[in-house]
Amino acid sequence: NAGVTQTPKFRILKIGQSMTLQCAQDMNHNYMYWYRQDPGMGLKLIYYSVGAGITDKGEVPNGYNVSRSTTEDFPLRLELAAPSQTSVYFCASSYLTSGGETQYFGPGTRLLVL
Protein backbone atom coordinates (compact mmCIF):
# COMPACT_ATOMS: atom_id res chain seq x y z
CA ASN A 1 0.00 0.00 0.00
CA ALA A 2 1.17 3.51 -0.81
CA GLY A 3 -0.73 4.89 2.20
CA VAL A 4 -1.52 8.60 1.86
CA THR A 5 0.00 10.38 -1.11
CA GLN A 6 0.08 14.12 -1.80
CA THR A 7 0.99 16.14 -4.85
CA PRO A 8 2.74 18.42 -5.50
CA LYS A 9 5.53 18.29 -2.92
CA PHE A 10 6.34 21.96 -3.33
CA ARG A 11 4.73 24.88 -5.13
CA ILE A 12 5.26 28.61 -5.46
CA LEU A 13 2.17 30.69 -6.22
CA LYS A 14 1.70 34.34 -6.98
CA ILE A 15 -0.91 36.29 -5.02
CA GLY A 16 -4.34 35.74 -6.52
CA GLN A 17 -3.50 32.49 -8.30
CA SER A 18 -5.46 29.30 -7.70
CA MET A 19 -4.38 25.72 -7.27
CA THR A 20 -5.54 22.32 -6.13
CA LEU A 21 -3.60 20.20 -3.68
CA GLN A 22 -4.16 16.54 -4.37
CA CYS A 23 -4.52 13.85 -1.71
CA ALA A 24 -5.23 10.16 -2.17
CA GLN A 25 -5.29 7.15 0.14
CA ASP A 26 -5.49 3.46 -0.67
CA MET A 27 -6.41 2.15 2.78
CA ASN A 28 -10.19 2.46 2.30
CA HIS A 29 -10.43 4.88 5.20
CA ASN A 30 -13.68 6.79 5.60
CA TYR A 31 -12.21 9.76 7.44
CA MET A 32 -9.94 12.23 5.70
CA TYR A 33 -8.50 15.56 6.83
CA TRP A 34 -6.61 18.60 5.66
CA TYR A 35 -4.29 20.41 8.07
CA ARG A 36 -1.93 23.30 7.72
CA GLN A 37 1.18 23.76 9.80
CA ASP A 38 2.94 27.10 9.96
CA PRO A 39 6.64 27.19 10.91
CA GLY A 40 7.17 26.24 14.55
CA MET A 41 3.46 25.83 15.13
CA GLY A 42 1.00 23.00 15.63
CA LEU A 43 -1.47 21.49 13.19
CA LYS A 44 -4.63 23.42 12.37
CA LEU A 45 -7.60 21.59 10.87
CA ILE A 46 -8.87 23.14 7.63
CA TYR A 47 -11.53 20.70 6.44
CA TYR A 48 -12.47 17.11 7.09
CA SER A 49 -14.66 14.42 5.56
CA VAL A 50 -16.36 11.42 7.14
CA GLY A 51 -17.09 9.74 3.82
CA ALA A 52 -17.64 10.27 0.11
CA GLY A 53 -19.96 13.21 -0.47
CA ILE A 54 -19.67 14.52 3.10
CA THR A 55 -17.36 17.36 4.10
CA ASP A 56 -17.29 19.92 6.89
CA LYS A 57 -15.27 22.89 8.07
CA GLY A 58 -12.51 22.69 10.59
CA GLU A 59 -10.82 25.42 12.57
CA VAL A 60 -9.42 27.52 9.67
CA PRO A 61 -11.53 26.95 6.50
CA ASN A 62 -11.51 30.49 5.04
CA GLY A 63 -9.83 30.68 1.65
CA TYR A 64 -10.15 26.94 0.98
CA ASN A 65 -12.63 24.51 -0.49
CA VAL A 66 -12.79 20.73 -0.62
CA SER A 67 -14.72 17.96 -2.32
CA ARG A 68 -14.94 14.23 -1.70
CA SER A 69 -16.41 12.41 -4.69
CA THR A 70 -14.69 9.10 -3.91
CA THR A 71 -13.42 7.34 -0.79
CA GLU A 72 -9.86 7.58 -2.07
CA ASP A 73 -9.49 11.24 -3.05
CA PHE A 74 -9.82 14.46 -1.05
CA PRO A 75 -8.49 17.49 -2.99
CA LEU A 76 -8.05 20.92 -1.38
CA ARG A 77 -8.68 23.99 -3.50
CA LEU A 78 -7.14 27.43 -2.95
CA GLU A 79 -9.06 29.97 -5.00
CA LEU A 80 -7.21 33.26 -4.49
CA ALA A 81 -3.84 32.63 -2.95
CA ALA A 82 -2.68 35.05 -0.24
CA PRO A 83 0.70 35.28 1.54
CA SER A 84 -1.05 34.14 4.75
CA GLN A 85 -1.59 30.77 3.08
CA THR A 86 2.14 30.12 2.94
CA SER A 87 2.41 26.93 4.97
CA VAL A 88 2.91 23.18 4.88
CA TYR A 89 -0.28 21.30 4.10
CA PHE A 90 -0.81 17.77 5.39
CA CYS A 91 -3.53 15.41 4.34
CA ALA A 92 -4.46 12.54 6.65
CA SER A 93 -6.83 9.60 6.72
CA SER A 94 -8.08 7.42 9.53
CA TYR A 95 -10.41 4.71 10.67
CA LEU A 96 -12.09 4.21 14.01
CA THR A 97 -11.62 1.22 16.26
CA SER A 98 -12.60 0.43 19.84
CA GLY A 99 -9.18 1.81 20.80
CA GLY A 100 -9.80 5.13 19.16
CA GLU A 101 -8.56 6.68 15.95
CA THR A 102 -5.13 6.59 14.33
CA GLN A 103 -4.44 9.17 11.67
CA TYR A 104 -2.04 8.43 8.85
CA PHE A 105 -0.45 11.45 7.24
CA GLY A 106 0.82 12.16 3.77
CA PRO A 107 4.30 13.65 3.27
CA GLY A 108 2.94 17.18 2.92
CA THR A 109 2.84 19.94 0.33
CA ARG A 110 4.99 23.01 0.94
CA LEU A 111 3.30 26.11 -0.44
CA LEU A 112 4.90 29.53 -0.80
CA VAL A 113 2.72 32.46 -1.85
CA LEU A 114 4.59 35.52 -3.06
Place this chain on the structure above:
Amino acid sequence: RKEVEQDPGPFNVPEGATVAFNCTYSNSASQSFFWYRQDCRKEPKLLMSVYSSGNEDGRFTAQLNRASQYISLLIRDSKLSDSATYLCVVTPYTGGFKTIFGAGTRLFVKA
Protein backbone atom coordinates in the same frame (compact mmCIF):
# COMPACT_ATOMS: atom_id res chain seq x y z
CA ARG B 1 -7.54 27.31 28.11
CA LYS B 2 -6.32 25.22 25.18
CA GLU B 3 -7.89 21.77 24.76
CA VAL B 4 -4.47 20.12 24.73
CA GLU B 5 -1.45 21.83 26.23
CA GLN B 6 2.19 20.87 26.03
CA ASP B 7 5.42 22.47 27.15
CA PRO B 8 6.91 23.60 23.82
CA GLY B 9 10.48 23.13 25.06
CA PRO B 10 12.95 22.75 23.59
CA PHE B 11 14.38 20.07 25.79
CA ASN B 12 18.13 19.73 25.28
CA VAL B 13 19.52 16.49 26.73
CA PRO B 14 22.72 14.46 26.33
CA GLU B 15 22.70 11.00 24.86
CA GLY B 16 21.75 8.41 27.45
CA ALA B 17 19.62 10.79 29.48
CA THR B 18 16.05 10.15 30.60
CA VAL B 19 13.54 12.79 29.60
CA ALA B 20 9.84 13.16 30.35
CA PHE B 21 7.13 15.16 28.63
CA ASN B 22 3.74 16.03 30.07
CA CYS B 23 0.55 17.01 28.37
CA THR B 24 -2.72 18.23 29.88
CA TYR B 25 -6.18 18.06 28.31
CA SER B 26 -9.31 19.98 29.19
CA ASN B 27 -12.12 17.64 28.07
CA SER B 28 -12.74 15.15 30.86
CA ALA B 29 -14.81 13.04 28.45
CA SER B 30 -11.79 12.34 26.23
CA GLN B 31 -11.40 8.64 25.63
CA SER B 32 -8.32 7.94 23.55
CA PHE B 33 -4.81 9.26 23.89
CA PHE B 34 -1.73 9.00 21.74
CA TRP B 35 1.77 10.27 21.25
CA TYR B 36 2.89 11.11 17.73
CA ARG B 37 6.39 11.93 16.59
CA GLN B 38 7.21 14.54 13.95
CA ASP B 39 10.68 14.81 12.49
CA CYS B 40 11.85 18.11 11.04
CA ARG B 41 10.03 18.89 7.79
CA LYS B 42 8.24 15.53 7.87
CA GLU B 43 4.72 14.35 8.56
CA PRO B 44 3.55 13.28 12.04
CA LYS B 45 3.61 9.55 12.71
CA LEU B 46 2.03 7.51 15.49
CA LEU B 47 4.54 6.68 18.22
CA MET B 48 2.30 4.90 20.69
CA SER B 49 -1.12 4.76 22.23
CA VAL B 50 -1.61 5.64 25.89
CA TYR B 51 -3.64 3.42 28.18
CA SER B 52 -4.86 3.94 31.72
CA SER B 53 -2.72 1.06 32.91
CA GLY B 54 0.35 2.59 31.29
CA ASN B 55 2.23 1.01 28.45
CA GLU B 56 5.80 0.53 27.40
CA ASP B 57 7.45 0.12 24.03
CA GLY B 58 11.18 -0.42 24.37
CA ARG B 59 12.69 2.77 25.77
CA PHE B 60 9.37 4.61 25.68
CA THR B 61 6.77 4.58 28.46
CA ALA B 62 3.42 6.33 28.30
CA GLN B 63 1.15 7.02 31.25
CA LEU B 64 -2.37 8.39 31.61
CA ASN B 65 -3.76 10.09 34.71
CA ARG B 66 -7.48 10.59 34.15
CA ALA B 67 -8.09 12.20 37.53
CA SER B 68 -5.59 14.96 36.81
CA GLN B 69 -6.22 14.94 33.06
CA TYR B 70 -2.69 14.57 31.91
CA ILE B 71 -0.61 12.11 29.95
CA SER B 72 3.11 11.65 29.96
CA LEU B 73 5.86 10.21 27.81
CA LEU B 74 9.13 8.98 29.28
CA ILE B 75 12.13 8.30 27.08
CA ARG B 76 14.99 6.35 28.64
CA ASP B 77 18.54 6.12 27.34
CA SER B 78 17.98 8.89 24.78
CA LYS B 79 19.48 8.43 21.33
CA LEU B 80 20.47 11.06 18.80
CA SER B 81 17.71 9.67 16.59
CA ASP B 82 15.10 10.57 19.23
CA SER B 83 15.52 14.24 18.30
CA ALA B 84 12.10 15.29 17.04
CA THR B 85 8.89 17.00 18.07
CA TYR B 86 6.51 14.92 20.17
CA LEU B 87 2.81 15.62 19.74
CA CYS B 88 0.22 14.82 22.37
CA VAL B 89 -3.05 13.71 20.75
CA VAL B 90 -6.47 13.40 22.37
CA THR B 91 -9.65 12.12 20.78
CA PRO B 92 -13.13 11.20 21.92
CA TYR B 93 -14.20 7.63 21.28
CA THR B 94 -16.78 8.42 18.65
CA GLY B 95 -15.73 11.64 16.92
CA GLY B 96 -12.87 11.29 14.50
CA PHE B 97 -13.07 14.89 13.43
CA LYS B 98 -12.65 16.02 17.03
CA THR B 99 -9.16 14.65 17.42
CA ILE B 100 -7.00 17.38 18.88
CA PHE B 101 -3.26 17.62 18.31
CA GLY B 102 -1.10 19.44 20.80
CA ALA B 103 1.41 21.95 19.45
CA GLY B 104 4.27 19.61 20.33
CA THR B 105 7.36 19.46 22.50
CA ARG B 106 10.71 19.79 20.76
CA LEU B 107 13.50 17.43 21.86
CA PHE B 108 17.17 17.77 20.97
CA VAL B 109 19.47 14.93 21.95
CA LYS B 110 23.15 15.83 21.77
CA ALA B 111 26.26 13.68 21.65
